Amino acid sequence: MTVVVLTYNRSHELRRTLMQLSALPEQPPIIVVNNGSSDTTARLVSRDFPEVKLISLAKNWGAAGRNVGVDLVKTPYVAFCDDDTWWTPRSLEIAVDILDYHPEIAVLNARILVGEDKKLDPSCSTMEESPLGFWKDVGPLLTGFMAGANVMRTSAYIQADGYWDAFFIGGEESLIAMDILNCGGKIVYAPELVVRHLPSKQRDxxxxxxxxxxxxxxxxxxxxxxxxxxxxxxxxxxxxxxxxxxxxxxxxxxxxxxxxxxxxxxxxxxxxxxxxxxxxxx
The missing domain is CATH 1.10.10 (Arc Repressor Mutant, subunit A)
Known part of the structure; x- marks a missing residue:
């Protein structure tokens, strides 16, 4: 399992995320895609997290920056998060076990806890009520997922051609989710997996x-x-x-x-x- 982190001009939030990811007991390889940041992001990663693979892009590619990160992934599974989200201990280990046992599943969406008070993200409540039924002992079947809180088979990502660069950001998951479903992959909400989200204030x-x-x-x-x-x-x-x-x-x-x-x-x-x-x- 490799973790790909997408970031743009949020070095303070990125530091917190990398500290959390680096402390995970699973010790996954981490790839940071620096989406053309003009702040101290590149210096921060190189100086304070030398074990992290840093890719600095010349410009901001939006969601498609993840494609560059996945190109360097050598593991069968890849976990995604953004600079204001991170995976909690043992979640990635559980994800590996689920994907190993259920080859039909292409994507697992985590349970997302928002803010310091760890409120359930409203999108997770919607996922819990999916009309598509329940996948065995894992969770509800879905037609989509959250870009910064999912684990995916690397092969499924590549087969679906990753994120379309014309989207930039905003609902970019829908197209790749459709293509994964069309290839026969299952998308499942797995509440055993947990992602923390402290929303950045740097949003337009x-x-x-x-x-x-x-x-x-x-x-x-x-x-x-x-x-x-x-x-x-x-x-x-x-x-x-x-x-x-x-x-x-x-x-x-x-x-x-x-x-x-x-x-x-x-x-x-x-x-x-x-x-x-x-x-x-x-």
């Missing part, structure tokens, strides 16, 4: 909301049959209460239409049905 929430909406629409048109893509796109836009944000998200999505058409690959019927079942419960 308005930009992130725009990108999430744009990327969700792009994902529809990249993979869904035309009719389903159209209906799902309308649902996504309808969920945005801010009229200006809704217009901007639509405009952003239309700007990439030619690229979307050129990259379009429609999912099989079974994968589309799984997605429909989850969306109907929203």
């Amino acid at each position: 929430n308005k930009l992130r909301q725009r990108l999430i909406a744009r990327n969700a629409i792009w994902t529809c048109w990249l993979r869904l049959p035309w009719r389903l893509a159209w209906s799902r796109s309308k649902e996504i836009l309808g969920q945005i209460s801010d009229r200006q944000l809704r217009r901007r998200a639509l405009f952003d999505a239309l700007l990439g239409f030619n690229k979307i058409v050129s990259e379009r690959r429609v999912l099989n019927r079974d994968t589309c049905e799984l997605l429909r079942r989850v969306w109907q419960k929203e």
